[in-house]
Amino acid sequence: MTKHSRFLLSLILFFISLSGQAQQINYKEMVQYDSVRKAAPREKLYMQLDKPVYAMGDTIWFKGYLINASLLNYSTTSALIYVDMIDKKGQVVQTVSLPTQYGLTWAGLAIDPNKYEAGTYTFRAYTNWMQNFGDTFLFKKEIQILDIAPTQPTGPSTATAKTQNAKSNAPNSSKKPLIDLQFLPEGGTWIAERQQKLAFKALNINGKGTIVEGDILDSKQQKVATFKSNSMGMGYFDFTPKTGEIYVANYKSAIGNGSQPLPKTQPNGITLRLNNNLNGDSIGISILSDLPNQELTILGQSRGVLCFLAKIKPNSTYKIVRVPKNIFPTGVCQILVQNEQQQTLNERNFFINHHDELKVQMTATNQSFTVRDSIPIHLKITDQSGKPIAGSFSLAVTDDGQVKKDSLNDQNILNYLLLSSDLKGEIENPGHYFNVSNAQQQEELEALMLTQGWVSYQWDLNKKPTFKAESEFTVSGKVTNITNKPIAKGKITLLSTRKGFMVMDTVTNDKGEFVFRNFPAMDSLSFLIQALNAKGNRGTLGIEMNEFKRPAIALAAPIVPLTAMPETPDSASKQMITSQRQASTYRGGGIGLREVKITGKKVVKSSKNLNGPGEADQTFSEADLEKLNKKTLLNVLEENVKGFRMGFKRRTNIKEFMVNFALVKLVIDGVDVDFFYSPSDWPITDAHYQHLKYYLDYYTAEDVQGIEIMKHARNAGRYRMQFLNPMDDTEYAFIEITTKTGSGPFLKKAANMYIYKPLPYGDNKIFYSPKYTVANKTNKTPDLRSTLYWMPNIVTDKNGEANAHFFASDRKGTYTAWLEGTDTEGNFGFKAIKITVK
Structure with a gap:
């Protein structure tokens, strides 16, 4: 019996035990919860990347784990x-786009200097x-791309830039407060004359948690409570607000002091x-x-699965319910x-960790x-009881001198899927909540749940999903005639x-x-699709086509000018730049210069x-x-x-486009x-x-990134080899058009033919x-590699x-070997070790 099967069985048994204690159970509500889970199954996706920082010309290696969000087994x-x-x-x-098997996929994205610039990027999956x-x-992870090409200083001097940045960061009463301090009552309501937990979180101008402490003052400026955050700007304290009273929090921190009203009671x-x-x-x-006169229902849930349900009779002013922890799985849980x-009148999130x-x-x-040296690595994976586990794991080994990794605090498959x-x-620092188990960590977890807890597995069963689930890569569309009537048996x-x-x-x-299925893995492929009616005629x-629509991109508005937040590489990133520049000076070794x-x-x-x-x-x-804007x-x-x-055309009356006397060959992306052409x-x-x-009438100047003309032999030669029959001695001029979308000569609905370029599918x-x-x-x-080894599918x-084994580089120091993986049945594992090279 798998872990998720045991989990569902335990829920059924707990419902029965509650019933035996004369609790009123509404089985209709239980069935509704299960109906939502089946009608709108949620998915979670975790991506392991080999490292968080890359050099220009490097490759981003990654592995994806796609799971059912409720049961944590692989998504079907x-x-x-x-x-x-x-x-x-x-x-x-x-x-x-990447195919999966048993919820697993892996690939590499080359950082092409012609596409990328140095800076911060969001890796979204x-x-x-x-x-x-x-x-x-959606899974999102911020990564950095470093430019290793030597650059000449431009713009204002370093001293001037520092002065400008200092001015930008200087306190100014007209700007927003340096700290965003929020107070959140437990359960979501702040009732007068009742003792409650009041949670708080403080963020600095960069959206990071910052340490604060302060006092709660009433309308008479009397101190009635104090508060102090942990290192991530979060905390909570017990407080009983008085009826009609107004409270203000006066706070202080290393980056500024201020005051913040508390929520109204x-x-x-x-x-x-x-x-x-x-x-x-x-x-x-x-x-x-x-x-x-209100009957209340208490619900306990986790990952969209109902874990318990109890009723409170009307006019019952106070009720205490004790629920065993083992009916909840490891992860974020919720009481409603x-x-x-x-x-929903109240909600409270909490975290359960069975260390399983x-x-x-x-x-x-x-x-x-x-x-x-050759460095061998041996793995042994078991479950909580010591039973051997067969599963799929991904291993990245990186040079600590060039890549910063913190195994105690950084994101990994466990803390992402179960917490974040x-x-x-x-x-x-999501790993911080998993690396120890003590009273302080429990308090910090409580503060996190009270401030950032969020569970949204509700779904209106009458609502139809807008986006279809894709079981495989397909090419699909619809054929109609001139009056928009669908053509059957086309x-x-x-x-x-x-x-x-x-x-x-x-x-x-x-x-x-129509739909086409069963495609092999492909890259940079386009299709010509032709439609004929049932009689085999073109007609009208x-x-x-059903074109892919990616999610909208929401960018947070900058809180301060960009010049106030220079992207200064840390010491490891600086060493990566130095190492890759050194390696690139040797032909055939290391990473080439950006361009x-x-x-x-x-x-x-x-x-x-x-x-x-430029050629x-x-x-x-x-x-x-x-x-030239709108010009065609x-x-x-x-x-x-x-x-x-x-x-x-020579010795004919057939029209052609020419450059001087050379026939035009049009190449788009x-x-x-x-x-x-037919x-x-x-x-x-x-x-x-x-x-x-x-085509020339279809595109306008604003659609185009650039135009390059190749007519002389030195520039046209490679094009002749690529696009012409070797026996063709006709003189041609090649015009290379680069569109802003990069999608090639793929026009919209046009007669009975459609040129369609899907996203690259698969990666070898x-x-x-x-x-x-x-x-x-x-x-x-x-040999100055920053990633020493990447193996996306180690099967136990x-x-x-x-x-597994790999070879050390020429750099002495320590390496981090970072392993993550799953048995695809809802169990996950993570381990990181250090390897010393002398």
Whole structure:
């Protein structure tokens, strides 16, 4: 029996035991809870990255764990994960989609200097189904990308910048307070004349917790209570507010002092108090109510699963309920108080830890190693009872001198899935709540639950999900005629545009809908989709594709000017920059420099130019095109490219676009638009001319990132090899168009053909780890890797054991070996060890 099966069974038994104690159980409510869980199953997604900081040209290695949020076993709802890289302006730089098996996936994202700039990025991951439940459920992690290319100082001097920053940070009465201090009563209501816990949290201007302490003063300026936060700016204290009294908190901290009004009290209502002692085997729930003639319901839940339910009769002013902890699973739990209309009047979050995570032993054979040594690692995984566990684990080994990792406080699979994912806002040092178990930690957990607790598993059963669950990668759409009537039994053909053509066909259903399935892993692929009616004719058909829609990106407004918060690399990041610069000076070793600066040549960002950045006969940058705004691409070329014209093919009256006497070959985002050209679709003499004109009229200057013209042999040569038959001796001029979306020549609904470019699907990148032997151990090329080893899928055997090994680099010091994983049945494990290289 799996752990989640035992969990559900224990709930059923507890319902029965309550019934035996004459508690009134509403089984309809129990069934409704279960219906919500089944109708709208929540998913959680955790991503392990090899490190939090990267150098330009590096690769972001990651593994995803997609689970059912209620039972924590692998999700059967979705099998396709999306990953976005979002810059600090809120622009998506790159998106990939990845298939999963048993909720697992792994890949690598190369940090292409033509796409990325140095700075802070958000690594965001999610499924399409997750979008139904809001942004909070998406996995997000902030990472840094460092530029290792030497740069020349620009702008104001360091001294001037420091002065400006100092002015920006200087206290100013016209600015917002330096500290955001919030007070939150336990249970959500603040009732006069009743003793309650009052929680508080203080944030600085960067949104981080900051230490505060102070006094609570009444309207007569008399001190009635004191408070002091922990190191993360949180705490709570007991307090009994008086009727009609107004209270103010005067506080002080290292970054500023101030005052904050306390919430206003209510004259009556319900107070909810919870006692969750560290060493107790049960929790105590106290309800005090002065609402007349109201039957109340107490519900205990965790992850959307109802754990217990009890009724309080009308006009019962005080009620204490004790509930055993073992009916709740490890994780964030919640007590709700509802009225007869099932409206929630009070709620209180708390945390239960049964310490039932996987037990991970990870050892290296020696206490220390030398540079370029082979370092073996042995794993043994068991459950809480010592039973061997077969599972999938991911291992990252990083150089402490270049990458900062804190195994005691940083995020890992345990604290994210069991804690952070059910809380609102940023959880600072989430590992802190798991690395020890004592009274102080319990108090800090209580403060966290009182201030940032958030559980939202409610769902209106009458509401239909907007976003579908995706069990696999598909290409789908709908075929209609000119009057928008769906075409049934239409014949749909899909052609891939890569070498080694793939052809698939299907027919539409009665609603005109079609879908293609069972795709292999693909990257940078586009499709030509053609629709014919049931008789095999083109008719007046049009195709509407189901395009992927990514979640909206919410950016927090900056609290202070950006110049006041310079991104200064820490010592480890500085060492990474130094090491990677040193490695890049050796051809074939380490990480290459960000890019070669081409003096006097314009470079189009994200261009697919086969010759390399800036290598063209004529280039129009984004800045050039911004001046031309709404002009069509055809107008831009006619007015700005010398020799661009409409001409006639030699010795014919067939129209063609030309640059001087060379025929135009149009390439958009690296895709030759002639791939989609079929003379039968243009029953006129000037078919090819009209085909190109269709694209040139479709795009405007504001759609385009850059234009590059290749007409002379030195620049056109690679294009001839890529796009032409070797026997074709016709003279061509190649025009490379780079669009802002990077999605290629993929137009909207157009006749019976549609050119569709899905997100890159799948990834076959494999982490390269050098192997040193007697023959190459003395190679002088420096090995200064920041990530020494990445293995995304270490599978333990029936004995719960597995082995891995890697080679040390040339840097002496310590490495951190960081392991995370699951048995896919709701059990997770984490372990980090240090390895010394002398």
